[in-house]
Amino acid sequence: MNVPRHKIAPQCAECPIRHKAVCARCDADELEQLDRIKYYRSFEAGQTIIWSGDKMDFVGSVVSGVATLTQTMEDGRTQMVGLLLPSDFVGRPGRDGAPYDVLATTDIVMCCFRKIPFEKMMNETPHIAHRLLEMTLDELDAAREWMLVLGRKTAREKIASLLCIIGRRDASLTPGGHGDTMEFDLPLTREAMADYLGLTLETVSRQMSALRKDGVIELRGKRHVIVPDTGRLMDVAGDDSDGGLYG
Amino acid sequence: MNVPRHKIAPQCAECPIRHKAVCARCDADELEQLDRIKYYRSFEAGQTIIWSGDKMDFVGSVVSGVATLTQTMEDGRTQMVGLLLPSDFVGRPGRDGAPYDVLATTDIVMCCFRKIPFEKMMNETPHIAHRLLEMTLDELDAAREWMLVLGRKTAREKIASLLCIIGRRDASLTPGGHGDTMEFDLPLTREAMADYLGLTLETVSRQMSALRKDGVIELRGKRHVIVPDTGRLMDVAGDDSDGGLYG
DNA sequence: CGAGCACTTGATCGCTTTCAATAGCTGTGG
DNA sequence: CCACAGCTATTGAAAGCGATCAAGTGCTCG
Numbered sequence: 132m133n134v135p136r137h138k139i140a141p142q143c144a145e146c147p148i149r150h151k152a153v154c155a156r157c158d159a160d161e162l163e164q165l166d167r168i169k170y171y172r173s174f175e176a177g178q179t180i181i182w183s184g185d186k187m188d189f190v191g192s193v194v195s196g197v198a199t200l201t202q203t204m205e206d207g208r209t210q211m212v213g214l215l216l217p218s219d220f221v222g223r224p225g226r227d228g229a230p231y232d233v234l235a236t237t238d239i240v241m242c243c244f245r246k247i248p249f250e251k252m253m254n255e256t257p258h259i260a261h262r263l264l265e266m267t268l269d270e271l272d273a274a275r276e277w278m279l280v281l282g283r284k285t286a287r288e289k290i291a292s293l294l295c296i297i298g299r300r301d302a303s304l305t306p307g308g309h310g311d312t313m314e315f316d317l318p319l320t321r322e323a324m325a326d327y328l329g330l331t332l333e334t335v336s337r338q339m340s341a342l343r344k345d346g347v348i349e350l351r352g353k354r355h356v357i358v359p360d361t362g363r364l365m366d367v368a369g370d371d372s373d374g375g376l377y378g
Numbered sequence: 379m380n381v382p383r384h385k386i387a388p389q390c391a392e393c394p395i396r397h398k399a400v401c402a403r404c405d406a407d408e409l410e411q412l413d414r415i416k417y418y419r420s421f422e423a424g425q426t427i428i429w430s431g432d433k434m435d436f437v438g439s440v441v442s443g444v445a446t447l448t449q450t451m452e453d454g455r456t457q458m459v460g461l462l463l464p465s466d467f468v469g470r471p472g473r474d475g476a477p478y479d480v481l482a483t484t485d486i487v488m489c490c491f492r493k494i495p496f497e498k499m500m501n502e503t504p505h506i507a508h509r510l511l512e513m514t515l516d517e518l519d520a521a522r523e524w525m526l527v528l529g530r531k532t533a534r535e536k537i538a539s540l541l542c543i544i545g546r547r548d549a550s551l552t553p554g555g556h557g558d559t560m561e562f563d564l565p566l567t568r569e570a571m572a573d574y575l576g577l578t579l580e581t582v583s584r585q586m587s588a589l590r591k592d593g594v595i596e597l598r599g600k601r602h603v604i605v606p607d608t609g610r611l612m613d614v615a616g617d618d619s620d621g622g623l624y625g
Numbered sequence: 626c627g628a629g630c631a632c633t634t635g636a637t638c639g640c641t642t643t644c645a646a647t648a649g650c651t652g653t654g655g
Numbered sequence: 656c657c658a659c660a661g662c663t664a665t666t667g668a669a670a671g672c673g674a675t676c677a678a679g680t681g682c683t684c685g
Contacts, residue, residue, distance in 0.1 A: 202526045204616055210529040212522035223515055230519055257504065264511045268470055271514060272477055274521040275459035279449045281528035282457040282576025286673065321632060329529025334673055336633055353632065353682095369451055533641065568664060578642060583665055600649095600664065 146242070151218035152192040153266065156258040164256075168248040174198075174235040181221070181233040189243045190222030196239030197318040200231040201326060211327040212274070216300060220266055224250045237318055281329045284369055289328040290338045291368035294348065298358055313358040342367070393489070398465035399439040400513065403505040411503075415495040421445075421482040428468070428480040436490040437469030443486030444565040447478040448573060458574040459521070463547060467513055471497045484565055528576045531616055536575040537585045538615035541595065545605055560605040589614070 143149060143162045154165055171194070174180055180198060181187060193215050200213035212231060215221060221233060221241070253259050280292045301315035317324070321339075325332040342348045347367055349357040358364050365371070390396060390409045401412055418441070421427050427445060428434060440462050447460035459478060462468060468480060468488070500506050527539050548562035564571070568586075572579040589595045594614055596604040605611050612618070 200522070202522070204526070204530065205618070206616075208530040210526040212525045225512060225515075231522070254504070254508075257501070257507070260504070260507055260511060261501075264507060264514060265472060267511060267514045267518060268472075271518045271521060274518060274525065275447070275449070275478070278459045278521065278525060278528055279451070279457040281525055283451065283455045331674060332632080333634085333675080336631095337673090340633075369453075371452070579664080580643080580666085581641060583663095584641095587665070 146194070148192060148194055148218040148242075152242075153220050153259060153263050154192075156262050157256070158258070161256055161258060164252060165244065168244050168252070170243055172241050172243050174239045174241070176235055176237050176239075178235045179232060180235055180239075180241070181229045181231075183229055183232045185229050186227050187222055187229045188246050190220070190224060190246055190249055191241045191243035193217050193219050193221065194240040194242050196235065196237045198239055199234050199236055199319075199323065199327075201234060202231055209326050210329060211323065213270070214296075214327070219270075220263065222246070224253055224263070236320075236323060286328075286330055286334050286338050287341065287367065288369045289330060290324075290335065290342060291347070291364055292370070293324060293328060294356060294358065295361075295365055295368050295370065298356070298361070298364075311359075311361055313356075313361055313364075315356055317354045317356060393441070395439060395441055395465040395489075399489075400467050400506060400510050401439075403509050404503070405505070408503055408505060411499060412491065415491050415499070417490055419488050419490050421486045421488070423482055423484050423486075425482045426479060427482055427486075427488070428476045428478075430476055430479045432476050433474050434469055434476045435493050437467070437471060437493055437496055438488045438490035440464050440466050440468065441487040441489050443482065443484045445486055446481050446483055446566075446570065446574075448481060449478055456573050457576060458570065460517070461543075461574070466517075467510065469493070471500055471510070483570060533575075533577055533581050533585050534588065534614060535616045536577060537571075537582065537589060538594070538611055539617070540571060540575060541603060541605065542608075542612055542615050542617065545603075545608070545611075558606075558608055560603075560608055560611075562603055564601045564603060 143154065143166060146152075149155070154162065157165065172191075174196075183203070195217055198215040198221075199211050200215065201209050201211045203209045215233070223230075224246070253263070280289055284292060297317065298313040298315055302313055319327070321335045322332045324330075325335045328335065339348075339350070343350055346359070347364055349359065351357065390401065390413060393399075396402070401409065404412065419438075421443075430449070442464055445462040445468075446458050447462065448456050448458045450456045462480070470477075471493070500510070527536055531539060544564065545560040545562055549560055566574070568582045569579045571577075572582045575582065586595075586597070590597055593606070594611055596606065598604065
């Protein structure tokens with residue numbers, strides 16, 4: 132595979148995901164060990180990082196950019212089953228095959244570890260195994276929350292739910308002033324949104340337009356979203372709005 | 379809470395889920411430690427085991443029976459997000475609140491551990507933490523597989539997928555003679571099936587009738603299902619049938 | 626300027642939902 | 656023993672939502 136490989140940020144101490152990734156709880160000594168088996172790898176938007184069914188010889192963390200986990204049926208129907216953001220972990224210690232396609236939706240940088248040494252280290256380093264369990268439990272919660280979205284919500288509610296999730300993440304990266312309003316870029320095409328939500332791209336487009344007409348969101352271009360009233364968006368998503376100001 | 383508590387099977391060595399549950403990899407010494415903090419608890423079909431949002435002071439494994447994890451919206455729409463079978467683990471070390479309702483759908487026996495001592499032991503016992511990670515990764519895979527079912531499959535395919543899953547589980551408990559045919563009791567009402575599949579109970583009923591008319595399944599009473607041709611059922615579910623004998 | 630791509634919008638179709646009536650079964654009480 | 660309530664499940668008819676098919680817009684890049 133002709134995939135570009137770069138050494139980009141060799142210093143773990145300065146890593147942007149240092150305190151959120153699988154290495155979050157590692158001490159200086161453990162980081163040094165990890166450093167010995169790690170390497171960085173870049174992918175361009177649109178590239179396939181891992182093919183479903185392929186043997187995986189590495190695991191790793193997303194350092195920057197966005198990737199997706201997708202599942203595809205024989206007839207071409209596809210469902211996105213995960214959205215990988217910076218600090219998220221890719222790969223399954225103890226398993227050889229990849230269960231899903233992993234696709235870069237933006238340019239992306241990953242911090243990879245060779246699988247065998249990583250597994251060995253995990254067995255000897257409770258900090259890592261523990262953090263990985265914690266992260267996996269969070270992912271399981273997220274997957275189950277998404278099952279409610281897929282199974283029971285209307286198209287309008289699905290779109291609003293997705294905007295809430297992306298907006299909330301962006302707010303957590305952009306500290307300061309996340310009061311009633313949000314503003315962010317969508318890292319996904321309409322088709323990718325459709326694959327995440329179990330809809331067609333036409334329905335996504337229609338519902339985005341409807342939310343715009345109703346004043347729930349504003350659009351600057353196709354991908355930049357402004358949410359004037361976060362509580363209202365959460366109401367539309369069918370979630371508890373916490374502040375019950377909106378009638 | 380007036381929940382019956384019994385000491386039922388104090389011997390871990392004879393426990394039916396001994397080699398599949400969170401304690402699967404424990405040695406005799408570790409089992410003895412677990413034994414000191416464990417207790418059995420029974421629930422009747424229909425009882426709520428844990429309410430969403432409640433503080434959980436225990437974690438545990440399903441020993442026998444079936445339970446469900448369900449999520450409910452304010453307006454009453456509900457989605458089942460997990461099916462708990464014998465050996466499955468309930469609870470989240472490190473978290474206080476329960477994220478979902480846990481309901482007994484049949485009479486059920488659970489092997490519970492007080493949460494604080496269990497967490498302490500997990501920190502000191504790599505065997506337990508490791509097994510729990512492995513089980514959590516499996517649950518995550520199952521949740522993501524279900525996302526494809528909820529997001530992209532038709533009602534007919536959804537029903538067939540559910541029958542496949544339940545049948546496969548039953549086959550693994552009933553060794554011998556699982557060739558082309560399967561036979562099992564549904565542990566779920568039509569309504570519970572609907573909540574799992576993101577459908578209405580009427581649609582579930584109609585599709586069950588349709589599958590019966592098409593000869594994909596036979597019914598003895600409302601709950602007993604016979605699958606004369608497992609490959610055919612998998613075809614209807616939209617999964618790879620592996621054996622390509624079925625036209 | 627035209628090709629290609631992402632996106633929007635319109636018209637129609639069809640699957641699933643909704644509303645409604647009925648059947649089958651179990652347990653209770655006169 | 657039968658009547659009846661309560662529950663689960665089935666079936667029918669009609670409505671609605673999202674999918675499908677189709678056309679057109681706006682943008683970027685060669």
